[in-house]
Amino acid sequence: MDTTEISKAEMVSKSHDVESSWDDDFKKLVQTLPKEKCWLGSDLYFYQGFWYPTRILKAFISFQNHFQAFNSDIIVATFPKCGTTWLKALTFSTLYRNQFPWDENPLLTFGPHQLVRFFEHDLYLNNPFPDLQNVCVYQPRLFSTHVSYTSLPTSIKDSGCKIVYICRNPMDMLISFWQFMTKVQDGESLSLDEAFDKFYHGIIVHGPCFDHVLGYWKASQENPNKILFLKYEDLKEDTGSHLKNLAMFLGVPFTDDEEKQGVIEKIAKICSFENLKELEVNKKGAHISRVPHTGFLGKGKWEIGAIISHPS
Numbered sequence: 001m002d003t004t005e006i007s008k009a010e011m012v013s014k015s016h017d018v019e020s021s022w023d024d025d026f027k028k029l030v031q032t033l034p035k036e037k038c039w040l041g042s043d044l045y046f047y048q049g050f051w052y053p054t055r056i057l058k059a060f061i062s063f064q065n066h067f068q069a070f071n072s073d074i075i076v077a078t079f080p081k082c083g084t085t086w087l088k089a090l091t092f093s094t095l096y097r098n099q100f101p102w103d104e105n106p107l108l109t110f111g112p113h114q115l116v117r118f119f120e121h122d123l124y125l126n127n128p129f130p131d132l133q134n135v136c137v138y139q140p141r142l143f144s145t146h147v148s149y150t151s152l153p154t155s156i157k158d159s160g161c162k163i164v165y166i167c168r169n170p171m172d173m174l175i176s177f178w179q180f181m182t183k184v185q186d187g188e189s190l191s192l193d194e195a196f197d198k199f200y201h202g203i204i205v206h207g208p209c210f211d212h213v214l215g216y217w218k219a220s221q222e223n224p225n226k227i228l229f230l231k232y233e234d235l236k237e238d239t240g241s242h243l244k245n246l247a248m249f250l251g252v253p254f255t256d257d258e259e260k261q262g263v264i265e266k267i268a269k270i271c272s273f274e275n276l277k278e279l280e281v282n283k284k285g286a287h288i289s290r291v292p293h294t295g296f297l298g299k300g301k302w303e304i305g306a307i308i309s310h311p312s
Helices: 003-030 054-066 084-095 119-123 154-158 170-184 192-200 209-222 232-237 239-250 256-260 263-270 273-278 304-309
Strands: 035-037 043-047 050-052 074-078 142-145 162-167 227-231
Touching: 003 054, 043 054, 050 054, 054 119, 074 084, 084 142, 084 162, 084 239, 084 263, 084 273, 119 142, 162 209, 162 232, 162 239, 170 192, 170 209, 209 227, 227 232, 227 239, 232 239, 239 263, 256 263
Parallel strands: 074 142, 074 162, 162 227
Antiparallel strands: 035 043, 043 050
C-alpha cells in the first residue's frame, strides 16, 4: 500500500469516527428537547425556536455548523408550501438564462428540486459533510432552505450572498400544507380543525410560521440589498414586474433587447404551474424525501368553499 492509499484510508477512518461521534452527540441532544406530535403522528422537536422531525433536525444542525457560503451564493428561502417549487423554477431560469440555449432549459428534463437543492432536506440529509464541489452545474451557486433566518449558518448571514424569500397568505399556506400531507398519507391525515389547531400553536415542521416570516421580513428591512422579500399573491398577480425586480436583485438585469424579445414572458410561461405539471419529468419519480414530484405541484390556488363542504 503506497502513501496515497494510506492517506485515503486514514481520511475514511477519521470521517467514520467523526460521524459516529456526531450520532452519539445528536441522540443525547434530542433527549433534552421539548417534543410534540406532528401532523403525521411522528415526533417534532423544538430547537432554537422552531419545530423539526429528527431526520431534518440532524441535517439542519450539520448544515448550520459546517456550511461555508461564498459571497456569490444565492439562497432561495421559504416556509413550506408557500411557493417553493415555483420560486425555485423562476430563480433558476432568471439567474442562468444566458448559460444554456432557450430550448434546452434544464427545467424541461429535471424538476426544480433537482436543480435547486435543499440543504436540510437533501444535501445534508444523509451526510454531515456533503461534497458541494459539483452540486451546482451553473455559477453562481444556487441552493434552497426552509430554515428560519435566525438559525441560518453564520457564514450565510455574514457573507455577501443573497437570499430570495417568499411568504404566502397563512390560510392558503395551511390548506396547501394540509392537502399535501393528506396526499402523502394516501388520504389519512388530521382533520382540518385539528390541523388548524396545530398550526395556530406553531406545531408544524419549521414552524411557527409567523416567527419564520417575521424573521426574514425584519432582516429584509435592515438589509434590502441582501434579502429580497416577495409575496406569493403579488408574484402571481404581476409575475413580469417581479421577475424584473428579481433579475435586478440577482445582478442579472434584463436588457432592453431581452424585454423586446419577450424573455420575461417566456420565463413566466415555462415556470408556470400549468407548464411544470405537464412536463414528463414532474409526472414520475420522487424527491429525496420520497414524496412524489407530483406532490409539489398544485394548482397554485385553493377554494375554501370546496374544502369546507367536503372535508376529508
